[in-house]
């Protein structure tokens with residue numbers, strides 16, 4: 001991809017481009033990747049606002065683009081309902097879940113392990129089963145302390161390119177996009193949530209950090225479930 005070799009400074013682009021320029025850039029990134037990867041380009045749709053924007057952008061590039069959703073036994077009822085609507089509208093969205101037995105309240109005693117089992121494992125399975133060469137995410141570098149060190153196009157796992165087409169968007173611009181293009185969002189946002197995850201680990205939080213309501217009271221507070229930080233290709237895993 002031409003943009004893989006970009007030397008542009010991501011932090012400069014965050015406030016250097018206006019909304020329309022960012023939308024155009026995101027579409028161009030997805031288009032270029034789709035031209036290169038075809039059906040092996042797959043959107044990871046978490047059903048959050050950022051994923052909804054990325055999914056809509058991808059569909060503008062090509063209605064043929066597919067995706068996957070990783071869900072867990074602890075997702076809020078509203079998110080499950082929202083997922084059912086999304087899958088009914090887009091059957092090309094495949095749902096992955098890990099139903100293995102785990103200790104009670106593992107999310108309290110060892111949330112990293114809980115996320116690894118319930119979120120990272122099904123993501124690995126999706127990437128393997130769907131033969132993904134390029135996965136597209138809704139990650140944004142303005143979203144929180146753990147998200148400042150990403151690039152629009154990355155290859156953290158050998159042979160698996162990760163495309164972050166809205167990396168430089170502000171939270172406001174995501175809402176701007178969803179409103180302007182009439183893209184539905186999870187109703188939990190109307191209740192005050194700014195970042196969505198499992199019901200057990202997500203609270204409504206105020207303040208500048210968009211992810212502050214995630215894993216409150218644990219070492220993971222405001223952090224990551226692991227799909228953006230852990231190896232996702234079986235040959236590059238460090239926990240075999």
Ligand code: SF4
Pocket residue numbers: 072074106107110111112114115116118119197198200201225
């Ligand atoms: S968000 Fe919480 S409940 Fe969900 S997988 Fe991670 S630790 Fe477990």
